[in-house]
Amino acid sequence: xxxxxxxxxxxxxxxxxxxxxxxxxxxxxxxxxxxxxxxxxxxxxxxxxxxxxxxxxxxxxxxxxxxxxxxxxxxxxxxxxxxxxxxxxxxxxxxxxxxxxxxxxxxxxxxxxxxxxxxxxxxxxxxxxxxxxxxxxxxxxxxxxxxxxxxxxxxxxxxxxxxxxxxxxxxxxxxxxxxxxxxxxxxxxxxxxxxxxxxxxxxxxxxxxxxxxxxxxxxxxxxxxxxxxxxxxxxxxxxxxxxxxxxxxxxxxxxxxxxxxxxxxxxxxxxxxxxxxxxxxxxxxxxxxxxxxxxxxxxxxxxxxxx
Amino acid sequence: xxxxxxxxxxxxxxxxxxxxxxxxxxxxxxxxxxxxxxxxxxxxxxxxxxxxxxxxxxxxxxxxxxxxxxxxxxxxxxxxxxxxxxxxxxxxxxxxxxxxxxxxxxxxxxxxxxxxxxxxxxxxxxxxxxxxxxxxxxxxxxxxxxxxxxxxxxxxxxxxxxxxxxxxxxxxxxxxxxxxxxxxxxxxxxxxxxxxxxxxxxxxxxxxxxxxxxxxxxxxxxxxxxxxxxxxxxxxxxxxxxxxxxxxxxxxxxxxxxxxxxxxxxxxxxxxxxxxxxxxxxxxxxxxxxxxxxxxxxxxxxxxxxx
Numbered sequence: 342x343x344x345x346x347x348x349x350x351x352x353x354x355x356x357x358x359x360x361x362x363x364x365x366x367x368x369x370x371x372x373x374x375x376x377x378x379x380x381x382x383x384x385x386x387x388x389x390x391x392x393x394x395x396x397x398x399x400x401x402x403x404x405x406x407x408x409x410x411x412x413x414x415x416x417x418x419x420x421x422x423x424x425x426x427x428x429x430x431x432x433x434x435x436x437x438x439x440x441x442x443x444x445x446x447x448x449x450x451x452x453x454x455x456x457x458x459x460x461x462x463x464x465x466x467x468x469x470x471x472x473x474x475x476x477x478x479x480x481x482x483x484x485x486x487x488x489x490x491x492x493x494x495x496x497x498x499x500x501x502x503x504x505x506x507x508x509x510x511x512x513x514x515x516x517x518x519x520x521x522x523x524x525x526x527x528x529x530x531x532x533x534x535x536x537x538x539x540x541x542x543x544x545x546x547x548x549x550x551x552x553x554x555x556x557x558x559x560x561x562x563x564x565x566x567x568x569x570x571x572x573x574x575x576x577x578x579x580x581x582x583x584x585x586x587x588x589x590x591x592x593x594x595x596x597x598x599x600x601x602x603x604x605x606x607x608x609x610x611x612x613x614x615x616x617x618x619x620x621x622x623x624x625x626x627x628x629x630x631x632x633x634x635x636x637x638x639x640x641x642x643x644x645x646x647x648x
Numbered sequence: 649x650x651x652x653x654x655x656x657x658x659x660x661x662x663x664x665x666x667x668x669x670x671x672x673x674x675x676x677x678x679x680x681x682x683x684x685x686x687x688x689x690x691x692x693x694x695x696x697x698x699x700x701x702x703x704x705x706x707x708x709x710x711x712x713x714x715x716x717x718x719x720x721x722x723x724x725x726x727x728x729x730x731x732x733x734x735x736x737x738x739x740x741x742x743x744x745x746x747x748x749x750x751x752x753x754x755x756x757x758x759x760x761x762x763x764x765x766x767x768x769x770x771x772x773x774x775x776x777x778x779x780x781x782x783x784x785x786x787x788x789x790x791x792x793x794x795x796x797x798x799x800x801x802x803x804x805x806x807x808x809x810x811x812x813x814x815x816x817x818x819x820x821x822x823x824x825x826x827x828x829x830x831x832x833x834x835x836x837x838x839x840x841x842x843x844x845x846x847x848x849x850x851x852x853x854x855x856x857x858x859x860x861x862x863x864x865x866x867x868x869x870x871x872x873x874x875x876x877x878x879x880x881x882x883x884x885x886x887x888x889x890x891x892x893x894x895x896x897x898x899x900x901x902x903x904x905x906x907x908x909x910x911x912x913x914x915x916x917x918x919x920x921x922x923x924x925x926x927x928x929x930x931x932x933x934x935x936x937x938x939x940x941x942x943x944x945x946x947x948x949x950x951x952x953x954x955x
Contacts, residue, residue, distance in 0.1 A: 605866065642880055642885075
């Protein structure tokens with residue numbers, strides 16, 4: 342579902358807190374500052390962007406990248422009177438951070454996360470009156486296996502999809518405000534339920550990540566496999582790229598979206614078992630058919646993305 | 649094992665037959681022609697490069713790309729007096745093509761395939777006295793999911809690894825000649841047994857391909873999955889890239905390297921089953937450890953490749 346296009350106008354924030362100023366949070370800061378410096382950015386040129394990180398190195402990286410105008414380790418200080426709070430911490434820390442934020446931010450603030458799982462977060466926030474009135478879940482389908490503000494880019498969200506997952510009590514005006522903000526940084530916004538989002542992400546992101554880890558994991562590192570490493574080509578490197586992602590972030594994702602991931606993993610194992618059995622039975626017509634059906638799906642998805 | 653560096657000199661061929669002038673064969677032709685046009689290419693400037701394809705469209709593409717100087721559908725005509733024969737057909741057609749070639753080529757010819765499986769080919773060739781004296785198996789770890797000479801590139805082999813897999817009866821001089829040829833087109837040459845090659849390729853290429861197909865295959869194309877397609881990001885696209893490869897080529901690879909592939913598929917299924925069981929048991933320390941070990945392997949391989 343695409344949000345209504347009419348009556349959606351971007352309102353520049355005055356004071357922004359970015360909690361967790363890593364790759365995503367830092368890129369959001371850079372994109373916002375670039376937006377403010379455009380002629381149409383208007384009065385927002387002197388927007389304050391406060392980065393929050395526990396580690397001094399992360400705060401330094403965020404400041405040095407230009408993603409934030411100041412940095413602190415205190416969530417409450419950063420949120421004080423903020424009218425936009427962006428929560429870009431690992432998914433298992435988001436709910437607690439929303440609750441801390443809403444107690445200190447302005448009454449007309451928008452609190453938004455950038456997490457790649459949504460259902461358990463949206464469910465938890467729906468239990469709290471003030472939080473559910475100020476919070477909207479967002480997931481920009483952007484990023485990479487790299488982490489940290491030093492990899493942040495102002496154009497990270499350009500032409501990328503951002504999914505908004507409003508809960509039962511999220512005001513429509515908040516969804517419109519979030520939509521306008523993401524469109525202003527040139528992202529494509531779609532809305533769906535948090536449950537739909539999580540099920541879909543299990544199949545297009547979470548299980549592909551686990552499968553990429555598997556491919557790297559079964560490449561044993563003993564000397565007998567030295568041959569294998571020297572034969573690695575672009576196929577293996579691309580297929581396993583995401584396996585270089587942060588294990589802590591991905592453990593949190595697995596925890597938060599466990600049921601959908603397990604159901605997709607079952608499909609994955611079933612497919613491979615079927616393929617192996619066809620191969621073992623020398624049923625090469627069936628092997629070809631499996632490869633062909635997958636080629637068709639992949640080419641269709643690629644065509645849809647390039648449209 | 650790296651071949652001896654000393655006494656390896658590139659001798660320009662006079663008449664080359666490229667059987668199957670698609671992406672790999674066409675790129676070989678382009679690379680060879682570029683080499684011949686260099687000042688050091690010497691007298692080879694008027695080398696004949698004859699492309700062989702059954703389909704008129706493939707012959708046209710090869711001619712148009714500049715990969716060949718002439719094209720025919722007759723293997724025997726092309727091989728007549730050729731001193732270099734490059735066989736770039738799907739792996740299950742290579743042995744028959746070697747046998748047809750050796751009956752017509754010059755007595756001092758080198759016959760080389762470019763297939764991505766080796767053991768069954770090398771075993772079969774070893775049975776034939778003339779073929780085993782003229783043939784050396786080669787596998788350039790290069791290419792892409794694209795097919796056809798229109799995607800051929802003169803620099804496809806630059807800085808890529810080429811594996812030579814001499815059989816029991818392959819003359820050492822032939823291995824040296826093949827080494828010199830590949831080095832001349834700026835590839836890195838390594839030698840190993842065909843069995844080692846096939847086992848290693850199962851883990852770094854064949855099973856990654858099958859796993860990429862699986863990921864595309866389980867993304868069901870019904871309307872319920874419409875959400876999933878709109879959430880596809882660079883992770884899914886990279887992880888599944890090779891699944892766009894030609895199903896016929898890959899069915900042939902699965903057939904030729906079936907045993908090694910089945911053994912690797914068992915490891916793949918075991919890893920995923922273990923992961924799923926840890927997730928189901930909420931053993932997130934074990935989940936993290938699996939992701940961490942894989943991250944370490946991937947980063948080590950990447951570092952080794954970039955060295």
